[in-house]
Each structure stands twice: as C-alpha cells, then as structure tokens.
Amino acid sequence: MPKKQQSTTTPEAVVPEVDAPRVATSEATTPETASAGATGAAVTAPEAPSAAPEPTVPSDEVLAQIAEGTHTGPHSVLGQHPAGLPDADAVVIRALRPLAREVVAVLDSGARVELAHIGHGVWQGVSVAGFQDYVLETTYEDDITWTADDPYRYLPTVGDIDLHLFGEGRHERLWEMLGSHHRTMSGVARETWGTAFAVWAPHARAVRVIGDFNNWNGVLHAMRRMDVHGIWELFVPDLAPYSAYKFEILTAAGEWIEKADPMARHTETPPATASVVTESSYRWGDSGWMSARAAQNPNDQPISVYEMHLGSWRQGLGYRDAADQLIDYLHETGYTHVEFLPLAEHPYEPSWGYQVTGYYAPTSRFGHPDDLKYLIDRLHQARIGVYMDWVPGHFPKDAWALANFDGQPLYEHSDPRLGEHQDWGTLIFNFGDSQVRNFLVANALYWLDEFHVDGLRVDAVASMLYLDYSRKDGEWLPNRYGGRENLEAISFLQETTATAYKLHPGVMMMAEESTSWGGVTHPTSNGGLGFGLKWNMGWMNDSLRYIANDPLWRNYHQNELTFSFLYSFSENFILPISHDEVVHGKGSLIGKMPGDPWQQLANVRAYLAFQWAHPGKQLLFMGQEFGQRSEWSQERSLDWWILDQPAHRGLLSFVAQLNRVYRENPSFWQQDSSSAGFSWIDGSDAANSVLAFLRWDRDGNPVAALFNFSGRPVGDYRIGLPFAGTWEELLNSDAAEFGGSGVGNYGSVVAENEPSHGHPASVVLTLPPLGALYLRPKRRK
Template sequence: MNDNDILQAVAEARWHAPHDVLGLHNNGSARVVRALYPLADSVTVILPGGNRAPLSHWTEGIWHGVVPADTTAYEIESVYDGVVAVADDPYRHLPTIGELDLHLISEGRHEELWRVLGAHVRTDAGVDGTAFTVWAPNARAVRVVGSFNDWDGRKHAMRSLGGSGVWELFVPGAGVGTTYKFEIQTRQGDWVLKADPMARAAEVPPATASVVTASSYTWSDAGWLSARAKQEPSHAPMSIYELHVGSWRPGLGYRALADELIPYVTDLGFTHVEFMPVAEHPFGGSWGYQVSGYYAPTSRFGTPDDLKYLIDRLHQAGIGVIMDWVPGHFPKDAFALARFDGQALYEHPDPRRGEHKDWGTYIFDYGRNEVRGFLVANALYWLDEFHVDGLRVDAVASMLYLDYSREDGEWEPNIHGGRENLEAIRFLQEVNATAYKRHAGISMIAEESTSFPGVTAPTSQGGLGFGFKWNMGWMNDSLRYISTDPMYRGHHQGEMTFSFTYAFSENYVLPISHDEVVHGKGSLIARMPGSHEQKLAGVRSYLAYMWAHPGKQLLFMGQEFGQMSEWSESRAIDWYLLEQPSHVQLSGFVGDLNRTYRGLEPLWLRDSDSHAFRLLGAPSYNNDVIAFARITQHGSVVSISNFSGVTVAQMPLDLPRGGTWQEVLNSDAKTYGGSGVGNYGVVGADENGRAVVTVPALGTIWLQHVG
C-alpha cells in the first residue's frame, strides 16, 4: 500500500499498525504528534506544565504538529461544536505485553494466560487506564469499543503484535466497570463484534458485553490450603453435595448463598460442594454447560470477588469446593467464541471434528497450541484465582472419541486409523499434569462414561491423569435395580454386585447427579416402588449401600430430603417437603450417614484397593441381601443391605473376624422413620467370624468391629 492508502486505512481505523502513524514520532529533526479526531473544530497538545501546541488538520481527520524535542508525556484537547474534551493519547504508549509472553502464547505454554490477555487495569507511563489484548490471528484489523468511547471504535484501533496473532491497545481513563467488546474486521472485510474470550467479568445476560474488573479480595483460607496440600484425596473421606446456584434458593447471590449454604451443608455433613458450571453462559436453560465466558464467573449472582467470598467462607467452614468445568464444547452464539475472527479459530475447522451434532455446538481445536493453552490456563485460573479444590470435567467421553455420536462416514480416523482423538487425549493429560504440579491436594474428576483405559492412571504411565472418574456403570445399574419391584429384585442382584468386579480399576466417584433427575427420569425417591413410607425406606437403604460401596459419593440437591418432583432450573427445589416429618427424618439420616462415614476409616482410606474389600455371603446366601466388608489395618466395617420387602431375621453370615461388632448405622431406625428392626446394637461372632444377623426390610445396616 502507498502512503495515502495507509493514511486512509488509519483514518478509518482499519490499519493493523496504527501506532506507526499516530502518537509521538521523530520526523527528521523535529518531534511530532499525530492524532485522529475526525470532524473536530480544533485539536491541541497540552504539555506538562500547561504549555500548548496546536495541531493542524493533515488528512482524513488526522491532525499533526510539532512539539518540543524532549516531549514524552502529553494530553490532547479536542473541540467539537464548542465542547472541549481532554484525554491522554493511547498511541503514545508502548505495548503492555512482552515478547516472552507472546512466545509462550504461540507455543500454548502460557500457564497464566489470564494475566496478559483480556482487559487489565494498570498505570502506564504515569497514566491510569486499561490494557486491552486479544488473540485474533485471522483479523485484518481490530478495534476496542465500549462505554469509554460511546461504542465507536474509530479512535481506538488496536495494533497487531506480529505473527503471534495478538492485538493490543492501552486506553487511558478506562477503568473498573467499563463495558467493552472487540470489533474485528475479517479477511472478507466484514466487521464482527465479539465479547472478550479472556474477560474476567461480563454483563448480566441477556446483555453480552465484557466488563473490566480488578480484584481487591483478601483471602482468609491459608490454613485450608496448607492442609489440603498435605492430603491425598483418594485416601480421604469425600461426599459431595452437587447444586445449581440459581435454583438452590432462587434470588441468592454468591455472598448471601454463603450464609445459607454453609450451615445447611455443615449440618448434612458433606465434605464438599460441587457447583454446576458458574462460568458465564448466555442461556440459563443450558445449566451453564454452554459457556461463552470461560474466565468470567456468571454475573447473575454477583462479581468475581463475591464468588471468592463464597469459596473462602466454605473453606473456613471446612468444606471443599469442586467446580464443573466444560472444555468439551462451546455454543455458536455470534457474540462469543464462534468463528471469532471471521473463521474457525477456537473450534476445529473440519465439521467432522469441530461440531457436536447432538448439542448444536462447536468443539475446540485441541491440536492448536493457542487453543490448548487457552483451556489449560483456564483450568489453572479457577484453581489459582478462586482457590477451588477440584474441577469436574464435563463430557470427557465426547472428547476422547472421534466417532462420538457419529455415524459411519461422519468422522475421520486419527493418523493411526483409530477412533481416539489423540489431540484431545494429549490436552487432557497436559491439563491434569499441570494442575497437579501447581496445586497439591486438588481433585481433577472425569465424567467419562466408557471403558477408556487409564482415566485415573498417571500420565507418566500413559494414563489421562485424572484423580477420579465418575462411575457411570454403577449409577446406571444400581438405579435400574432399585426401580425394580422388591419382589423381583432377587433375580437382578447382579446389577448391584457387578460393579465390585471393576470397582478398583480406577479411582471412582459414585454419582447421583443432576442428570439423573431430569428428562423424564424422575427423582431418586420417585424411582422407588411401593408406598411413600417404602419409598423413603428404599432411599435410606440405597444411600447407606452407596456410602459403603468403594468410591466417593455425590448427591444432587433435593435428594437429601426426598424431593418428589424432577429438578428444573427455573424454580427452587421442593423445600416445602421439609415441613413433613418423614422428609425431615430422611435429611437427618443423610447427616448421620455422612458423619458416621467420615468417622469410619475403612470406608474411605483404601477405596481403590481390592485387598481392602471382601464380598460376604457364606454360609447363608440370600439373593435379596448384599453384604460386603471394608477392611484396613485399623479396623473393619461390614455393610449389609436387604433390598427385599421382607425382614431377613437370624441370617447366618461369616464376618471377616470374630468378636463383637457394633451396629453403627441402621437405615430402618425409628429416628429415621423406620420400623426399628435391628440387632439391638451389637452382633457377636465366634472365633471363625460366624454370626447371626437380622436385616430389616428395605434396610441397610453397618457393623463395626469393636473387639
């Protein structure tokens, strides 16, 4: 392009290097300032001390003039229709991102990407403002628009920082609370308006602008983090209360939620809460699983610092925090990541790899360095900045397989001719290895529904490197079993015991999650056959069996008190049920269940060790009864479940050792609304461990060896 073409492009804010023309420059022996103020009446440089240097109109709204040779700082006064405005010149400032940062971004190795991309309030050359930085390698030009310039980007064209694909501009005067977007010219010449992929705050939906933010939060959970770093989660008790922030108690923000959630979860005895996705998302009905702002906590419930306050309070109360994380797909909303700079960028360009047919979403291009880096840094962002104790990674199976939910001809094999997505596998290994390297004691948890090998095996051994995997097989089998009439359950016992054959192949979490109480599945209690009292008994017995089964536990909100209806994100869970004594008793049982579980080391210390487990049955075998022992060097606990509708009295059973066994939990106890059938507190076993036990109908008992 010739000089006139470049000046025309600068005047129209579509030149990739506006700083080469605008700002402060040496012009031979003179020092000149050039500024873009179309249709201004006059433009004047105001120097430190108040001296003034008027500028002359040069061409196409560009003004220029000579200033003293020692000029470094100045402001520009513009006059439009008699209205005077004074502002610092954005084009006199050097880039706010360094060469090393750009190199790491290009290699996908910038582990703290959020510190250099996005919008950052800072002081540059003595001037307060915001540095805006965005990755848009296919763009011909980029502008930043927002409340600071009346959404007219012609005065705020950004500069390209070379082959990195990063664009940058420091905007003096823009500060916390400023709303903004990036205006991107595509290779085809079209302009598209996009929210910042790295924004750390956003407007409340349905508004879609990004918001400049800066944290002033001071954490008070150092003791928690120190203790966490010394703990191995797989060898510790873990029972997780999963909730959807918007429908747990509608109307509560992050801070108010702390006041109500903490005493509630504490009373129930759960060790952790798990929040369904709280990253910004445009459509509430997606439950947060279609994310548009990966670095922005949803503003529906408050600011990022408000969320930090909630997590801090939970930690101070001794409650861990797991966050649902969604790197498997993103929505096609035009304002967000989709076709960000006019073509496939964050998504894979081949629709066979870049689109989810079932969900109508795009799939990340896991093989592209910058995209992989964006996602790895995002996981670290929540761990670093929000102190979360773990990430539950959504829809891992959809990431692992190229033919996931695709017919023949709709997918392309990998370079070895297989169906595995090798790039996604490498990404998962990297994010897990990096997260554990930086944060000891956290939990990376995979929602993975297939038999993919080594999900929780270390990456050094070729595994994916997760800490835990959701046991979807156990969940499906056990829910099918409890939906069967108790009269016929004896013919289906394998559905409840098959999990014992693979329970130690991975580190498992047993999930009764939000997915199991929607889409016509009904609630947990609604699956139980029989009268209302029998349904309640069935839930208590099932949960006691679940808590004793190898693996950690997760229960979705409302199931702890027997929610009858399906969950809907549009209304609160059925708190009114706690006006009924039977549902209060169920809630009380869950609290006692958690506290008893946490106090019994054999139920959690060696969850993934087959040598710490023994299936019991001899000398009497009953198809309706499932009995097993959990054993460590410090003790033994036996769980015995009778899933039939008839009490099994005086049943001979070989326990792991002789002596006295204390009945430490009975789901049929009268205090929980049961019939009170049991073993009067103790069971005696001869020197060979042979004992006689009574197991109530639809009941589970736990026995602890006491001597």
C-alpha cells in the same frame, strides 16, 4: 491510587460513523511497523516555538487506513515519534481527531503544541522539547472542547516473554496477558491509570475496542497487531473498571463484527452480552485450608459431594447471600464437599451452565467475581471443599461469542466432522491448535488459582475422546493411524491434568467418562489421562436398574448389584447420582423406587447406605437427600416444604448420620483405590436379596456393611466376620428416628468363633426389611 487524569469519554458528536473500509497494502502495515512504539526519556522542556520545522507527512494511503481503523500498527503513525529533523529533540505528535476544528497537544511542561490537519482527520505537530507526557485538547464546532490522554503514546502492554509463551502454547497464566486489565502504565515521566486490552485474532485485518466509554464507536481506539500469532493490544488511559466493552473485528471478508472478550473476567448480566472491565480487591482468609490441601492426597481422604445448581437451590440468592445458608446446611447434612454446576458465564439459563461463552468469567447472575471468591473462602473456612464443573468439550454458536471469532473458525475446528456436535448444536474446540489448548489449559488453572477451587469435574469427556462420538459412518474422520481415538483431545486432557497437579498439589481432577476407556485415572507418565477420579456410570446404571425392581423380583437381578465390584479398583471412582438422573422425564431418586411412600423412603435409605459403603467416593444431587418427589427444574427452588413431613425429615437426618459415620471411619475411604480396602462376606445370596462385605482402613480396622433389599426382615441370619467379640451398630437405616420400622439388634451383636463365609468368626443377627446395617468391632475405651 494516583489522581485520575481527565476523562476519556468520547462525546457523541466527536466520532462519525465509519463504513467498512477497503484496506490497501503498504509498508506501514508490516509486523515490524505494527509493533513499533514511542520511546524516550523525561526532559525539562522550554516553551514550544511558534513556528516548528515540518517533518515528513505519512502517505495519503496510510492516513486513510488510520482514519478507517484498518491500519495494523496505528501506534507507528499516531502518538509521538522522532521527527527526523536536524534538531535531535524534535518530536512529531500525531492524533486522529475526525471533525475537529483545532487540536493542541498540552505537554506536562505546560507548553502547547498546535497540530495541523494533514488529511483524513489526522493532525500533526512538532515539539522541540523532546519526548514528554501530554494530553490532547480538541475543539469542535460550537466550541465543544474535549481533553483526553492519547492511547497511542504508550508502549505495548504485552511483553516479548508473554508473546513467546503464547506462541509456544505454554502461557500458564494467560489471563494475565489477554483480556482487559485495569493497571498503571509508565509514560515518559509519570504513570497513568487505565485499562489494557489484548485479544487473540490472527485472521483479523483490524481490531478496535468499542464500549460505553466511546459510545460503542471504535474509530479512536484501533488496536495494534503485535506478532505473527495475531495478538492485538491497546492501552486506554484513564479508563476505570466496570466499563462495558467488546472487540470490533474486521474480517478477511471485509465485514466488521462485534465480539465479547474470550478472556473477560466479568460480564454484563445476561441477556446482555458485553464484557466488563473488572478488578479484584478480595483478600483471602483460607490459608489454613489451602496449606492442608496441598499436603494431602485427596484420594485417601473422605469425599462425599453435594452437587448443586446454585440458581435453583434457593432461588434469589447471590454468591454472598448463599454463604451462610449453604454452610449451615452442609454442616447439618455432613457433606465434605460441594460441587457447583458450571458457574462460568452462559447466556442460556436452561443449559444449567453447560453452554459456556465466558470461560474466564463467573456468571454475573449471582454477583461480582469477588462475591464468588467470598463464597468459596467462607466454605473453606468452614472446612468444606469446593468443586466446580468445567466444560472444555464444546461451546455454543452464539454470534457474539467464540464461534468464528475473527470471521472464520478459530477456537473450533474448521472441519464440521471434527468441529461440531450435531446432536447438541454446539462447536468443538480445535484441540490440536497450540493456542486453543493454551486457552483451555490456562482456564483450568485460572479457576484453581484465582478462585481456590479444590477440583474440576470435566464434563462430557467421552465426547472428546472419540472421533465418532454420536456420529454415523461418513460423518467423522479417523486419526492418523486410522483409529477412532481423538489423539489431540487425549493429549490436551493429559496436559491439563498434569499441569493442574504440578501447580496445585492436592486438587482433584474428575472425569465424567461414560465408556470403558482404560486409564482415565492412570498417571500420564504411563499413558493414562491423569485424572484423580472417574465418574462410575456403570455402577450408577446397574444399581438404579436393580433398585427400581419390585423387591419380589430382585433375587433375579443380584448380578446388577454385584457386577461393579469386579472392576471397582480398575480406576479411582466416584459414584454419582447426579443432576442427569433427575431431569428429562427421569423423575426423582425417590420416584424410581417401587412400593408405597414408606417403602420408597426405606429403599432410598438402603440405596444411599449401599452407595456410601461401596468402594469409591460419593456424589448426590441436591434435593435427593430429603426425598424431593418432583423432578428437578432450574426454574424453581427445591421443594423445601416437603421437610415439614416427618418421613422426609427422617431421610434428611439419615443422610446426615450417614455422612457423619462415613467421615469418622477411615475404613470407608482410606483405601478406596486399593483392593486391600475391600473384602467380601457374601455377595451370592440372591434368594434373600442380601449382600454383605467388609471395608478396611490401613491399620486393619474393618466395618461390615450388610444389606437386605427384600421387603421382609431376615431373622436368625448368620454372617461371617473377621473377629469374634462385640460389634457395635454404627448405622441402621431402618431405625425409627429415620422413619423406619425399628427392626434391629439392640445396638450391638456378639460374634463367636464359629467360621462362616470364609471368615474365622460369625454372628447370628436380624436384617431389617429394605434396610442396611453398618457394624464395627467395639473399641476399647
């Protein structure tokens, strides 16, 4: 890194407080002048003359705008420009230095150009040495001298191609254009390290950068407006990473407001709300994982997901601290993937991350963004995939964040019938605005690209799809065809999934969609939303309702267990028992089960075996894998102490075995999206609360999944099978090692050529109480 130049930290005595100004209109505020900048080539300069010719002085109105920070193109006035004098090398240098006694531009050649005060704190001088790099030496009363580079001598940090792409709403790497970036900028003959700031604020009359580097006073750091779309830009030389900052915006109503950067990639730790300049030095080590991921279709791979809230899994762990412990635990339990509840920055901890204010910033509660990269990298190297919840459906109303960002609705729709969730107290993105869509689509790509996330679970998709979602008559507006579908949101979701799969093959886009919307996982080319998986909320509701019944009465509810098989292949499904099912008075999974503690644990084992064998992928929220009895709370760690009880340790061992059997048998997952991967043995034996079916891989290898949800063993029970011969027991949920009663078939059964249940062979066996069996034809060695 080049040697740093002099510090730009502004002495408090240097910058006065500035009241909200009134802005006059002048030719200097046109877009053409706003985007103008100094140009020139390196020149070997002689000593500056003592008496320089006088160039034109800007009007008093323009000088007042510069002083008040309301000029939309301060670079067109400040900095260095051709002087317009007979001497072609004559350059005028102007600087804003309120309360200064003397201002001198010190050229790289060593020459000193004295500047004279021309009004409103603006100083001006002329050099006949041509364009050069320089710093400003400012002396105040009491002989305080401050030397700093001049932000207004640099060309724009945002290029024409960037502006065009954003104007079209198609900038797929928007985080590299907007926000804050520590980088080098070329001057006339040398490069300077500093920080480039850029923000979208089309309704703003002016924008300034404030931060700990200028005592939160933006008088000397007014930004220039680049184009009609409202991009504002400023390069602050010598400003190093980890400075805190915000944008100070003059609204159309004449009010100065302070806003965090919507594109910030790092933030202060809540409850502090400022954005933080950052840079990444992380070097990834997961190239093998990423290459293999790109070559696979995740839909025909094993996916069993451990959903977790990082802050309450084991409280006190940061991103780096969690790596070893989480990897060891996921290896012990056998999950293929972990899914984090939202990790984007959010001010309110009890929102669990679903009220996002910093869409591009990993929450600082657990460390630096590079620390999150470390965690994900380590998980990948341990052959564990990483999903993350993503929340484009709504955002909170915090005054310092996205709401009314530039003084009026910008990210949200201006009509509350389209732009506000009354139930949640949050705002809805304006999905029909090209730049808002660009902000969101690029955000999805940001997590996939910069953090190597393997997939995004999109929260609350149903709330986005329907204009009348949770609204009464008269509280919503129909679409242009008179319907209730949110056409702009549909188009946005299609654009997001299609772009994600195009740029990152092998990732998984998942939808939490709770209605019967058709085509959630169908290709966008066929009018679908393009997701890879849809949360099967119907299966969840039906199966939980069934399992909550006393076994004596389950025979009356068999259809609740079998109905999901009628639509299992209408979409690509994942079966979730998520955080939503163990909060808000719903209790824990084991708490939903009837009976005494032994029966509750047996029910959990049988239920999870049913979930893992059912067509679709699986997701289970943390703590349920060992039978936590208390309801989950983000305010405390999981009840790890309960694992000291053998019965709960047995449940954890069962889940580990369940995941191992699942991973090692492609019959469970290779054809999840095809009816060829499933066939019935018998779903109609309600009298015994028995259910039996087959899962198939592409090579025609079956696994039989048998379930007895009654509270008694069912002996001498004939089950049809596709092949005669020995079938080995892959899993028995009632095994003593898992805390069961040990009822079973001694590890294997022999099927004979006697047809039953529409199959050419059958076997007579014993089904354990509240139990599940997995059987597989014995493989020849």
